[in-house]
Amino acid sequence: MSCIRFWKYKKLLRLALLLCFGMTAVVAAAAESAHEPDFPRLMGMNIGAKNYDDTTYVEQLAKPDVVILGFYNTWKNRGLSIRDAVRRIKQRNPNVLIGQYTILPETYDPADKRYADKDKGNKIDKEKWWLLDANGSRVQWTDKHDAWDVNITSWSKPDSSGRRYPEWLAERDFAMYFKSVPEFDIWYFDNAISRPAVKSADWDGDGKNDNRDDPRIAEAYRRGHVAHWETARKLHPTALFIGNSDDVSSPEYSGKLQGAFMEAVIGASWSMERWKGWDAVMERYRSAIIHTAEPHIVGFNVHGSKVDYQRMRYGLASCLLDDGYFSYTDEDVEYGSVVWFDEYDVELGKAIDHPPLQPWQNGVYRRRFENGMALVNPDMLSKTVSIEAGYWRFSGKQAPEVNNGTVATSVTLPGKDGVILIKEQGAR
Numbered sequence: 270m271s272c273i274r275f276w277k278y279k280k281l282l283r284l285a286l287l288l289c290f291g292m293t294a295v296v297a298a299a300a301e302s303a304h305e306p307d308f309p310r311l312m313g314m315n316i317g318a319k320n321y322d323d324t325t326y327v328e329q330l331a332k333p334d335v336v337i338l339g340f341y342n343t344w345k346n347r348g349l350s351i352r353d354a355v356r357r358i359k360q361r362n363p364n365v366l367i368g369q370y371t372i373l374p375e376t377y378d379p380a381d382k383r384y385a386d387k388d389k390g391n392k393i394d395k396e397k398w399w400l401l402d403a404n405g406s407r408v409q410w411t412d413k414h415d416a417w418d419v420n421i422t423s424w425s426k427p428d429s430s431g432r433r434y435p436e437w438l439a440e441r442d443f444a445m446y447f448k449s450v451p452e453f454d455i456w457y458f459d460n461a462i463s464r465p466a467v468k469s470a471d472w473d474g475d476g477k478n479d480n481r482d483d484p485r486i487a488e489a490y491r492r493g494h495v496a497h498w499e500t501a502r503k504l505h506p507t508a509l510f511i512g513n514s515d516d517v518s519s520p521e522y523s524g525k526l527q528g529a530f531m532e533a534v535i536g537a538s539w540s541m542e543r544w545k546g547w548d549a550v551m552e553r554y555r556s557a558i559i560h561t562a563e564p565h566i567v568g569f570n571v572h573g574s575k576v577d578y579q580r581m582r583y584g585l586a587s588c589l590l591d592d593g594y595f596s597y598t599d600e601d602v603e604y605g606s607v608v609w610f611d612e613y614d615v616e617l618g619k620a621i622d623h624p625p626l627q628p629w630q631n632g633v634y635r636r637r638f639e640n641g642m643a644l645v646n647p648d649m650l651s652k653t654v655s656i657e658a659g660y661w662r663f664s665g666k667q668a669p670e671v672n673n674g675t676v677a678t679s680v681t682l683p684g685k686d687g688v689i690l691i692k693e694q695g696a697r
Contacts, residue, residue, distance in 0.1 A: 305564060306334045306364075308617040308638055309585060312568040312594035313337065314530070316370045318605030321354040322346035329607035331361035335566060335594055337457045337511075337530075339370040339604070341385040342445050352450045359452055366566070368455025368511060369446045373438060373497050374490075375409070375416040375460065384415070389438065398425050398434045403471050403478045410466035418466070421493030424473045435497035443504040454509055455566075456501055458494070461512030461526075463519055465490050491521040498525055509566065516553070517560045528566030529557040533598070535584050536572035547587070547647035554591055555624065567593035575599045575608045578668040579686050585612055586645035586687025590636050591624040611665035611672060612689050617641050630654040633682060641691040646682035653681040660690040 313330060316339025320326045330336050336358070340351045349357075355367055379390030393399055399407045400418040409417045425433050432440070447453050460466065464487040469478045472486050479486045498510060511528035534550045535542045542550045557567045571584030581597055588595040599608050618639030629635035633654045634645050642660065646652045656677045665672030677690050 307619060308589060309613060309615070310334050310592075310594040311613060312530075312566075312570075312596040313607055314532075314568070314570060314596055314598060314604050315339070315607065316604045317602065319344060319346075320605075322349050326607075327354075327357050328361060329609070331358045331365055332607065332609065332613075333365065333594075335366045335368070335455070335568070337368040337370055337455065340446065342388075343385050351446070352452065355450055355452045366454040366509065367452065368457040368509075369450070369453050370457050370459060371438075371442045371446075372459040373419070373435060373461070373494060374421055374466070375414075375418050377416050381415065388441070392437060392441075393419060393434065396426070396428050396434070400467065400470050400472070402469070403476055408467050408470045410468075418470070420470075420472060421497070422472055422489040423492065423496075424489065433493075433496070435493050436500045439497050439500035439504060443501065447505050447508065455528075456505060456508045456510050457530075458498070458510065458512040458526075461494050461514045461517075461522075463487065463491060463514065463516040463522070488521065491519055495521050495525060509564070511566055511568075514557075516556070518556050523560040524562050527562050527564060528568070529561055530568040530570060530596075531557060531593075532570050533572045534570060535587070536580055536598075536600070540572070551587065551590065554588075554593060558591055558593065565592060567591075568596045569593045570596040570598060572598045572600050574601070575606075576667075578610070578671070579683070581610055582612065582668075582671070582687040582689075583645065583685050584687075585610075586634075586643045586689065587647070589617075589638075589643035589689075590634055590645065592620070611663070611667050615641065615663055615689055615691060617643075617689070617691075641689055643687065643689055644680060644682060645687035646684060649684040651681055651683050653679055655679050656690065659692055661693065663689065663691045 311333040313333040313336035315330060315336055321338065344351055358365060358367060376386060376389045377384040379387040379394060398419055400420040402408050407417050419434055421435050423433065427433050428437065447456060465481040468481055471477060472479045472489065481487065509527040511530060512526050513530040513532055517523060517526060517529050531554065533540050541553065554567065554569060558565045561567065569588035571580065573580040584597065585595050597608050598604060599606050620636065620638050622637045625634050625636055631652050631654050632648050633652050636643050656679060660677045662675050662677055663672050664674035671688060680688060682688060
């Protein structure tokens with residue numbers, strides 16, 4: 270099967286899967302007509318610093334293909350509304366897809382005056398929707414964010430309108446953000462994970478703690494997320510739904526989202542690559558693309574220093590082996606800046622190879638594009654490969670020892686490294 274025929278076949282197959290999973294015709298049509306950017310595809314996770322009124326930051330936010338923002342309900346700076354700020358980004362790049370951050374399974378204590386969104390905590394207080402342990406105490410999966418967990422399952426009691434927290438929150442977030450800011454393209458759902466983050470709690474209200482690994486508990490938890498998404502879909506039929514998830518392959522999740530964010534799969538102390546290896550990361554990456562609906566906006570997120578060019582190359586080249594969006598987070602400021610690398614300005618064009626499942630040469634993986642190729646060495650040891658005629662290293666300023674503009678007849682990649690090579694027409 271030729272590359273062109275392969276891509277046509279894959280697109281039709283994914284559309285068929287989307288329709289089988291029950292997505293509305295409106296979403297299918299919108300996703301199918303969505304612009305598919307050339308490579309590299311870039312995604313910004315910018316929910317940290319709220320400097321969305323800063324002109325320089327706005328210009329940076331407009332550069333990726335996708336950017337997720339984190340407004341809070343009372344945000345307003347220098348007379349700018351949320352909609353004003355989003356419009357400023359769109360004016361600089363009409364093609365950028367902009368999302369708003371939301372989160373279902375946890376929120377802040379309404380008595381904590383440091384945080385907005387007190388209406389959520391007040392509603393949970395009123396309806397007794399907090400997640401409790403067998404002793405009747407509130408629980409939290411981590412104290413790092415000062416947030417407390419919510420019982421999102423159908424074991425919680427509905428309010429007077431018949432809504433549980435997932436339905437109520439979807440209505441609240443739609444009214445607060447998406448109804449008033451139609452320029453938002455993406456509804457982003459944080460912590461849309463496959464099982465509860467809390468290891469043990471009394472989910473079903475029987476006075477006994479339940480383990481998160483109990484299939485009954487994990488399924489009920491996922492169904493809570495699905496109830497949230499289904500309500501959101503009724504309210505916002507054309508939005509693209511992206512979830513921060515460890516696994517979207519379950520029967521409950523598969524096909525329900527148009528994208529997934531793979532947070533810190535490389536580079537953090539808790540990264541999947543660190544404790545399960547690169548092969549597991551890539552398997553998860555491929556699964557996320559398969560089990561999301563069109564247009565499959567899967568963010569491949571790497572954490573590291575803004576001058577750790579090798580880590581960036583390793584992550585970017587790995588991302589380029591499939592059709593996702595690369596996201597790099599400066600570990601010093603987390604989600605509060607846009608880091609830009611020389612490789613981002615290389616115009617690789619369309620992919621001409623399908624995503625590789627096996628090494629190409631000497632343990633090194635390769636994928637070719639119209640204007641170049643990506644190579645990645647996932648091994649700990651250096652690997653050397655021979656390159657056919659017609660490829661060069663591009664000229665860069667950040668890592669000139671790697672990107673030096675020379676002809677590439679062979680390439681030696683250190684362990685855990687990658688590189689982008691260009692054809693002559695791929696240079697800028």
